[in-house]
Amino acid sequence: xxxxxxxxxxxxxxxxxxxxxxxxxxxxxxxxxxxxxxxxxxxxxxxxxxxxxxxxxxxxxxxxxxxxxxxxxxxxxxxxxxxxxxxxxxxxxxxxxxxxxxxxxxxxxxxxxxxxxxxxxxxxxxxxxxxxxxxxxxxxxxxxxxxxxxxxxxxxxxxxxxxxxxxxxxxxxxxxxxxxxxxxxxxxxxxxxxxxxxxxxxxxxxxxxxxxxxxxxxxxxxxxxxxxxxxxxxxxxxxxxxxxxxxxxxxxxxxxxxxxxxxxxxxxxxxxxxxxxxxxxxxxxxxxxxxxxxxxxxxxxxxxxxxxxxxxxxxxxxxxxxxxxxxxxxxxxxxxxxxxxxxxxxxxxxxxxxxx
Amino acid sequence: xxxxxxxxxxxxxxxxxxxxxxxxxxxxxxxxxxxxxxxxxxxxxxxxxxxxxxxxxxxxxxxxxxxxxxxxxxxxxxxxxxxxxxxxxxxxxxxxxxxxxxxxxxxxxxxxxxxxxxxxxxxxxxxxxxxxxxxxxxxxxxxxxxxxxxxxxxxxxxxxxxxxxxxxxxxxxxxxxxxxxxxxxxxxxxxxxxxxxxxxxxxxxxxxxxxxxxxxxxxxxxxxxxxxxxxxxxxxxxxxxxxxxxxxxxxxxxxxxxxxxxxxxxxxxxxxxxxxxxxxxxxxxxxxxxxxxxxxxxxxxxxxxxxxxxxxxxxxxxxxxxxxxxxxxxxxxxxxxxxxxxxxxxxxxxxxxxxx
Numbered sequence: 001x002x003x004x005x006x007x008x009x010x011x012x013x014x015x016x017x018x019x020x021x022x023x024x025x026x027x028x029x030x031x032x033x034x035x036x037x038x039x040x041x042x043x044x045x046x047x048x049x050x051x052x053x054x055x056x057x058x059x060x061x062x063x064x065x066x067x068x069x070x071x072x073x074x075x076x077x078x079x080x081x082x083x084x085x086x087x088x089x090x091x092x093x094x095x096x097x098x099x100x101x102x103x104x105x106x107x108x109x110x111x112x113x114x115x116x117x118x119x120x121x122x123x124x125x126x127x128x129x130x131x132x133x134x135x136x137x138x139x140x141x142x143x144x145x146x147x148x149x150x151x152x153x154x155x156x157x158x159x160x161x162x163x164x165x166x167x168x169x170x171x172x173x174x175x176x177x178x179x180x181x182x183x184x185x186x187x188x189x190x191x192x193x194x195x196x197x198x199x200x201x202x203x204x205x206x207x208x209x210x211x212x213x214x215x216x217x218x219x220x221x222x223x224x225x226x227x228x229x230x231x232x233x234x235x236x237x238x239x240x241x242x243x244x245x246x247x248x249x250x251x252x253x254x255x256x257x258x259x260x261x262x263x264x265x266x267x268x269x270x271x272x273x274x275x276x277x278x279x280x281x282x283x284x285x286x287x288x289x290x291x292x293x294x295x296x297x298x299x300x301x302x303x304x305x306x307x308x309x310x311x312x313x314x315x316x317x318x319x320x321x322x323x324x325x326x327x328x329x330x331x332x333x334x335x336x337x338x339x340x341x342x343x344x345x346x347x348x349x350x351x352x353x354x355x356x
Numbered sequence: 357x358x359x360x361x362x363x364x365x366x367x368x369x370x371x372x373x374x375x376x377x378x379x380x381x382x383x384x385x386x387x388x389x390x391x392x393x394x395x396x397x398x399x400x401x402x403x404x405x406x407x408x409x410x411x412x413x414x415x416x417x418x419x420x421x422x423x424x425x426x427x428x429x430x431x432x433x434x435x436x437x438x439x440x441x442x443x444x445x446x447x448x449x450x451x452x453x454x455x456x457x458x459x460x461x462x463x464x465x466x467x468x469x470x471x472x473x474x475x476x477x478x479x480x481x482x483x484x485x486x487x488x489x490x491x492x493x494x495x496x497x498x499x500x501x502x503x504x505x506x507x508x509x510x511x512x513x514x515x516x517x518x519x520x521x522x523x524x525x526x527x528x529x530x531x532x533x534x535x536x537x538x539x540x541x542x543x544x545x546x547x548x549x550x551x552x553x554x555x556x557x558x559x560x561x562x563x564x565x566x567x568x569x570x571x572x573x574x575x576x577x578x579x580x581x582x583x584x585x586x587x588x589x590x591x592x593x594x595x596x597x598x599x600x601x602x603x604x605x606x607x608x609x610x611x612x613x614x615x616x617x618x619x620x621x622x623x624x625x626x627x628x629x630x631x632x633x634x635x636x637x638x639x640x641x642x643x644x645x646x647x648x649x650x651x652x653x654x655x656x657x658x659x660x661x662x663x664x665x666x667x668x669x670x671x672x673x674x675x676x677x678x679x680x681x682x683x684x685x686x687x688x689x690x691x692x693x694x695x696x697x698x699x700x701x702x703x704x705x706x707x708x709x710x711x712x
């Protein structure tokens with residue numbers, strides 16, 4: 001912030017697919033919007049030639065509610081601002097913490113829309129900007145963001161299997177993703193998820209051969225557009241899959257199980273819910289949604305189960321420099337492994353009448 | 357960290373008075389020490405030509421215990437490492453949080469010791485370094501720290517008074533400091549303290565003229581060596597002062613009051629403790645220590661009182677980028693203002709038989 005008050009440095013991170021300001025940066029007046037919807041409703045004249053700022057803070061929720069709604073400021077806010085003639089956009093981080101760490105993540109521009117420089121500032125910096133805005137004088141921002149889009153680069157999926165005893169039985173597929181953002185080390189998003197599903201599959205293998213094969217998909221390039229999950233679907237989407245599940249919501253405890261299974265699997269769902277209850281896991285009324293990397297499979301009709309993790313602190317850490325190993329609570333990640341072991345053990349030994 | 361494993365970037369801040377690595381940085385093997393005492397006990401040969409790392413983490417304590425003991429790694433660790441021939445030193449931040457924000461602060465080299473590059477890394481980065489160290493292979497670090505010591509620069513004390521009705525009565529002096537570290541905005545250290553004492557003095561003034569003058573010292577240049585406090589003492593140390601107090605421990609609630617008063621002031625101490633009790637403030641057994649900016653006064657015999665603040669989260673924020681306004685809890689800072697108003701009201705109306 002260069003004006004109207006004493007200059008203040010802001011902690012900022014470029015969003016994935018952001019345009020560049022060039023090495024000299026750009027400076028402009030801020031067009032303040034309390035929400036993404038306010039930006040959408042604004043006339044182009046209120047935006048043209050300015051640096052858009054989208055305020056409003058996502059608050060913590062156990063089920064992660066808020067990421068979709070407030071996240072629009074990041075997902076599609078830059079595209080909307082560019083179409084209205086903004087020279088750049090800065091958003092309040094899509095995050096629930098109060099640290100000087102911005103939250104990055106991908107944003108997408110429509111074909112034909114030139115990407116504008118797009119950054120997220122930390123919540124304390126957004127608070128400071130808002131306090132200055134409330135004085136009613138024009139706010140000036142100097143912005144320096146020099147990301148480069150290198151185009152498509154090699155990535156890869158890694159697939160492992162616990163072989164089942166019945167070669168005719170369809171496999172259970174469990175997924176996580178290998179890539180992470182540059183700011184942190186990806187301990188929570190999504191090394192923890194890969195650890196959880198892999199440990200659970202290993203426990204099943206040690207306990208004795210299951211009927212169905214358990215296929216572990218460590219997906220590549222999820223953050224930048226679910227490219228690994230899509231590549232798996234392109235290669236294997238027409239094969240039969242009994243059920244597809246994903247762990248991609250940190251390392252905190254599983255608190256709820258949601259199902260989206262065929263009608264014939266009501267008994268199987270009851271057995272799983274009963275087996276999870278001793279670990280403090282309740283049964284939800286929601287249909288399960290699955291995860292990004294198995295999204296295409298689920299859309300094509302493959303059943304899914306969500307072992308919903310407590311997301312209260314997930315968006316404190318998500319896509320920030322704070323995504324480090326110390327955030328993984330050993331007791332809670334062990335509870336995840338137990339829940340997954342119980343669940344995929346029952347799934348991998350289920351009957352053909354229960355799962356496709 | 358450049359070796360022996362995959363390179364990892366560390367979040368680091370130079371300490372005040374650190375030497376520079378030059379623009380090209382330096383690279384070296386790490387000499388690991390679990391504590392400052394372990395470094396002190398080590399033979400020079402274990403240190404010479406290496407980059408010293410001092411581990412062990414300060415843990416949160418309500419009364420701030422740990423800053424003095426663990427803080428030695430910062431206060432005098434670099435000097436000790438330099439004397440043993442280290443080419444640089446990196447310490448685990450003197451802080452209690454788990455965020456990727458390093459804690460800076462001043463370090464001091466003895467006359468004749470050439471300052472070596474001295475930095476603090478965040479706790480998650482220190483954890484990562486320790487995990488790599490535990491593999492038993494030599495750790496390599498590339499260090500880039502380019503601080504400059506500009507020599508003495510102008511600073512200033514600001515002094516205000518609530519004039520007392522009795523010109524012969526000695527004044528009550530209350531202090532805070534105006535300067536802060538570059539990483540954050542200094543909301544907790546020490547804008548909050550300045551706000552607390554100033555608001556309290558204003559409340560006294562509004563309530564009616566006190567007998568003694570209340571002198572407010574907003575000290576300059578505390579962080580770099582208490583230069584403002586020393587300058588005040590040089591100019592005014594020989595004048596009579598009834599009592600000297602300081603607020604420099606954030607904005608969280610006052611939980612204990614400690615006294616260091618003349619024998620004749622036992623009744624005054626009782627009146628103050630009784631007046632504070634309704635606000636949940638207990639009476640301590642410790643003699644009060646005062647604060648840095650009034651330290652020289654207290655050493656010369658001026659009485660003092662500590663309104664001890666809850667320090668449980670103070671060293672999460674201290675000297676980091678996270679020292680921002682959102683960390684100030686309105687309810688707790690109001691309790692501070694009440695406690696100070698009560699205390700300095702009684703002090704400013706005390707008798708000559710009670711205070712010098």
